[in-house]
Amino acid sequence: MTRTSPLIYAELLSNIRQISVFASLDTPCDATTKAELASQGQRVVLTHAGQTISPSLPGRVATNARLQIPSLGSKELSWRLPLAEAPASSTMEQLQDNEAPWSAKQLGSNLEFACRNCNTIVLKEGVINTWKDLPSDNWAEMMEFWHCHKPDVPEHEKTNGASGQSLADSNANRGYGANTKFVARSGTALIDSTTFLVSESDCSGLQTTKPSQTHSAYQFIDCGNCQKYLGRVDDQAEGIRLYKWRLKSKSSTPSPQSSSPSLYYFVAAQLTHLLQSQCTSRVVLYPMGWKPSIISSKAVPSMSESLPPSQSPIPSTEPTAGLAIRPKNITTSSLSPSTSPLFISLWILTPGLRYSASNCLGDEKHSHDISSNPFSPGKLAMKVFWNTVDEEAAAKLQEREDTEELSLPLEAIGEVVDCLMGSARMLPPSARKFQTWNVGLLERYDEG
Numbered sequence: 285m286t287r288t289s290p291l292i293y294a295e296l297l298s299n300i301r302q303i304s305v306f307a308s309l310d311t312p313c314d315a316t317t318k319a320e321l322a323s324q325g326q327r328v329v330l331t332h333a334g335q336t337i338s339p340s341l342p343g344r345v346a347t348n349a350r351l352q353i354p355s356l357g358s359k360e361l362s363w364r365l366p367l368a369e370a371p372a373s374s375t376m377e378q379l380q381d382n383e384a385p386w387s388a389k390q391l392g393s394n395l396e397f398a399c400r401n402c403n404t405i406v407l408k409e410g411v412i413n414t415w416k417d418l419p420s421d422n423w424a425e426m427m428e429f430w431h432c433h434k435p436d437v438p439e440h441e442k443t444n445g446a447s448g449q450s451l452a453d454s455n456a457n458r459g460y461g462a463n464t465k466f467v468a469r470s471g472t473a474l475i476d477s478t479t480f481l482v483s484e485s486d487c488s489g490l491q492t493t494k495p496s497q498t499h500s501a502y503q504f505i506d507c508g509n510c511q512k513y514l515g516r517v518d519d520q521a522e523g524i525r526l527y528k529w530r531l532k533s534k535s536s537t538p539s540p541q542s543s544s545p546s547l548y549y550f551v552a553a554q555l556t557h558l559l560q561s562q563c564t565s566r567v568v569l570y571p572m573g574w575k576p577s578i579i580s581s582k583a584v585p586s587m588s589e590s591l592p593p594s595q596s597p598i599p600s601t602e603p604t605a606g607l608a609i610r611p612k613n614i615t616t617s618s619l620s621p622s623t624s625p626l627f628i629s630l631w632i633l634t635p636g637l638r639y640s641a642s643n644c645l646g647d648e649k650h651s652h653d654i655s656s657n658p659f660s661p662g663k664l665a666m667k668v669f670w671n672t673v674d675e676e677a678a679a680k681l682q683e684r685e686d687t688e689e690l691s692l693p694l695e696a697i698g699e700v701v702d703c704l705m706g707s708a709r710m711l712p713p714s715a716r717k718f719q720t721w722n723v724g725l726l727e728r729y730d731e732g
Contacts, residue, residue: 288310289310289335289337289642289643290307290308290309290310290330290332290335290337290642291307291308291641291642291643291710291712292305292306292307292308292328292330292337292339292641292642293305293306293307293308293639293640293641293642293710293711293712293715294306294328294339294341294342294639294640294641294662295342295637295638295639296342296343296367296637296638296639296662298637298638301366301367301370302364302365302366302367303341303342303343303345303364303365303367304362304363304364304365305328305341305362305363305364305365306360306361306362306711306712306715307319307330307360307361307362307712308359308360308361308712308713308714309332309333309358309359309360309361310333310359311332311333311359312356312357312358312359313332313354313355313356313357313358313359313361314333314356315356316331316332316333316334317330317331317332317333317354318330318331318332318354319331319351319354319361319363320351321345321347321349321350321351321365322338323340324344324347325341325344325345325346325347325349325368326340326341326344326345327339327340327341328341328351337642339640339641339642340640340662341365341640341662342638342639342640342661342662342663343367343368343638343661343662344367344368344369345365345366345367345368346365346366346367346368347368349365349366351363351365360712360713360714382477382553382556382557382560383553383729383730383731384477384478384528384549384550384553384729385528385545385549385550385729386475386480386528386533386545387417387475388415388416388417388475389417391412391415391473391475392415393409393410393412393413394409394410394535394536394537395407395409395412395533395534395535396408396409396411396533396534396535397480397526397531397532397533397534398531398532398533398534399489399507399509399510399512399514399530399531399532400529400530400531400532400544401507401510401512401530402507402509402510402512403532404489404507404508404509404510405488405489405534406487406488406489406490406507406514406526406531407473407480407482407486407487407488407526407531408488409534409536411471411486412471412472412473412482412486413471413472414471414472414473415472415473415475416472416473416474416475417474417475417476418466418474418475418476418481465520465521466481466521467521467522467523468481468482468483468484468518468521468522468523468524469483470483470485470486471483471486473486474521477550477553477554477557478527478528478529478550478553478554479515479525479526479527479528480525480526480528480531481518481521481523481524481525482523482524482526483523483524484523484524487524487526489507489508489509490505490506490507490508490514490524491505491506491507491508491511492504492505492506492517493505493506493513502516502517502572502573503516503517504516504517504693505517505524505526512530513527513530513693513695514526514527514530514531515527515530516572516693527693527696528545528550529545529546529547529549529550529696529699532544545729546703546727547696547699547700547703548700548703548726548727549727549728549729551690551692551696551700551726552665552666552726552727552728552729553728553729554690555567555630555632555635555666555668555690555726556635556636556666556728558688558690559632559635562688564686564687564688565631565632565633565635566630566631566632566681566684566686566687566688567630567631567632567687567688567689567690568627568628568629568630568673568678568681568682568687568688568689568690569627569628569630569690569691569692569697569700570625570627570678570682570689570690570691570697571625571626571627571691571692571693571694571697572691572692572693572694573691574625574691576675576678576679576682577675577679625675625678625694626672626694626697626698626701627672627673627674627675627677627678627697628670628671628672628673628697628700628701629670629671629672629673629677629678629681630668630669630670631668631669631670631721632666632668633666633667633668633669633723634666634667635666636664636665636666636728637664637665637666637667638661638662638663638664638665639662639663639665639710639725640662640663641710641711643709643710663727663730664727664728664729664730665707665725665726665727665728666725666726666728667723667724667725668704668723668724668725668726669718669721669722669723670704670721670722670723670724671720671721671722672701700726703724703726704722704724704725704726705722705724707724707725707726707727708722708723708724710725711723711725
């Protein structure tokens with residue numbers, strides 16, 4: 285029987301200036317099990333059953349810190365270690381920032397974008413000359429209600445009888461008012477956290493699909509070669525929205541930017557935006573164009589009602605176990621924008637944290653070598669509680685005042701489920717569930 289390597293997960297607790305370290309073993313501790321710090325407090329070295337792992341920590345531990353000797357017979361170990369120094373202000377600011385890949389400052393005319401699945405070019409090099417970041421979704425409402433110095437309008441323009449233009453229309457034309465909108469223009473790409481808004485004339489290799497019954501409100505754009513979805517038609521903006529996570533970039537000059545940023549970067553950016561703008565940590569993810577066909581008859585009970593006050597992890601109202609269903613074997617290859625709906629109930633537990641793990645994807649080749657892997661500040665992520673739910677539960681959550689909504693293409697929701705399930709493998713088994721909730725990590729984009 286093949287032995288499983290010990291698992292180590294470390295999380296930076298910046299508020300209390302400590303690092304929490306968890307270790308999970310395949311067999312119980314024995315006299316040969318040892319744990320110690322190395323590399324001046326930058327690593328923890330665990331030796332067990334003839335195997336040694338030494339992952340980097342997400343911070344430097346005080347050199348006088350000592351790891352408690354593991355108890356014989358235990359299969360899970362944990363330590364709280366003090367930081368050598370307080371986190372830098374720049375580190376704290378990074379936890380609060382909300383960046384997404386491919387912002388306007390990172391892009392230029394030397395780039396072209398292709399379908400991530402088959403490499404068919406959809407935005408040719410030189411077609412887009414100007415990249416512009418869009419403001420937040422509710423910017424127009426903020427201008428309408430909070431701007432204290434709107435431009436003065438001459439008395440004769442307040443109601444223009446000849447043109448029928450009202451004061452509201454005049455303000456909208458100046459960029460003030462909730463009915464102001466951005467429109468796609470040839471040669472210019474407008475960028476938000478998840479999409480490029482471009483003119484149809486600037487695109488190539490695309491085809492439109494007929495709206496399905498599930499997504500009747502949207503017309504999706506597919507790759508003309510492999511028929512994978514790439515975006516959707518935006519009639520209001522008179523253009524096409526291409527999903528960033530469905531594209532890969534190609535440059536004629538070397539670029540430090542990732543050519544294929546993962547979906548979880550963009551979803552984490554949207555969730556962070558909802559948390560910062562709406563001050564709510566509860567989100568229900570549902571397929572684009574979905575309309576609830578089930579009208580709930582009563583409000584969803586809160587999670588805290590089923591817990592004693594001493595066990596309630598965060599003072600927030602949460603759904604009970606009756607709404608949660610265990611995730612099934614969901615594969616993104618079996619999902620498409622026309623498949624049956626899939627819903628996620630999600631609760632943001634920690635919006636920004638630094639972590640490291642011995643089995644992080646891409647780190648395996650260095651995870652056992654103390655010298656070859658230089659110290660890194662850990663990966664930036666958000667920790668969430670989540671569950672897949674049925675349509676009735678999603679409809680009830682949608683009615684709640686403390687729950688925000690996030691709509692994504694159905695296949696993207698399936699990818700989010702895959703990502704959350706995969707992230708749990710980095711956590712020790714005892715930390716992968718909280719009561720009926722699944723615990724997961726969504727990695728956030730870290731420009732540094």
